[in-house]
Amino acid sequence: MAEAAHVPSPNCDARPQGASIRLVVIHGISLPPGEFGGNGIVELFTNRLDPSAHPYYATIANLRVSSHFLVRRDGALLQFVACGLRAWHAGASCWQDSEGCNDFSIGIELEGTDDMPYEEAQYATLDALLQALRARYPIEDVVGHSEIAPGRKTDPGLAFDWSRVRTAFA
Numbered sequence: 001m002a003e004a005a006h007v008p009s010p011n012c013d014a015r016p017q018g019a020s021i022r023l024v025v026i027h028g029i030s031l032p033p034g035e036f037g038g039n040g041i042v043e044l045f046t047n048r049l050d051p052s053a054h055p056y057y058a059t060i061a062n063l064r065v066s067s068h069f070l071v072r073r074d075g076a077l078l079q080f081v082a083c084g085l086r087a088w089h090a091g092a093s094c095w096q097d098s099e100g101c102n103d104f105s106i107g108i109e110l111e112g113t114d115d116m117p118y119e120e121a122q123y124a125t126l127d128a129l130l131q132a133l134r135a136r137y138p139i140e141d142v143v144g145h146s147e148i149a150p151g152r153k154t155d156p157g158l159a160f161d162w163s164r165v166r167t168a169f170a
Contacts, residue, residue: 022105036112091149112156
């Protein structure tokens with residue numbers, strides 16, 4: 001697996017005492033919506049998003065969010081938050097009767113949209129990253145943001161190939 005480029009995000013904090021990393025949450029993001037390759041995601045996760053750069057940015061510029069990792073369309077891997085810290089990616093969420101998934105999960109953003117297929121390079125990077133995480137942490141499951149925040153979130157969307165990821169992770 002290629003090494004991740006580190007882009008530190010301030011949007012993180014310590015995990016609760018005794019919290020075990022046991023879940024991976026897959027997200028989808030594009031900024032501006034439906035556009036790829038720009039700096040919008042990095043700027044959002046580092047609190048540098050210019051609200052005047054795009055009309056949509058004005059609606060999200062004050063958010064304080066992050067993820068542990070971002071997988072770009074070309075498979076490039078960025079890391080915003082160390083895995084031992086709590087990234088602010090899941091929001092109000094629940095998995096197996098455990099509230100607050102940020103406490104015990106790793107968040108992986110894929111550059112994409114709910115309705116556009118993700119790239120082969122992204123799946124290759126994601127597969128390698130999941131294997132590395134599984135070797136280091138007692139990961140029990142890989143889920144979509146939509147599964148832990150139903151009705152609130154839809155990502156990574158219907159275009160995401162869950163069968164491929166679940167087979168590689170099994």
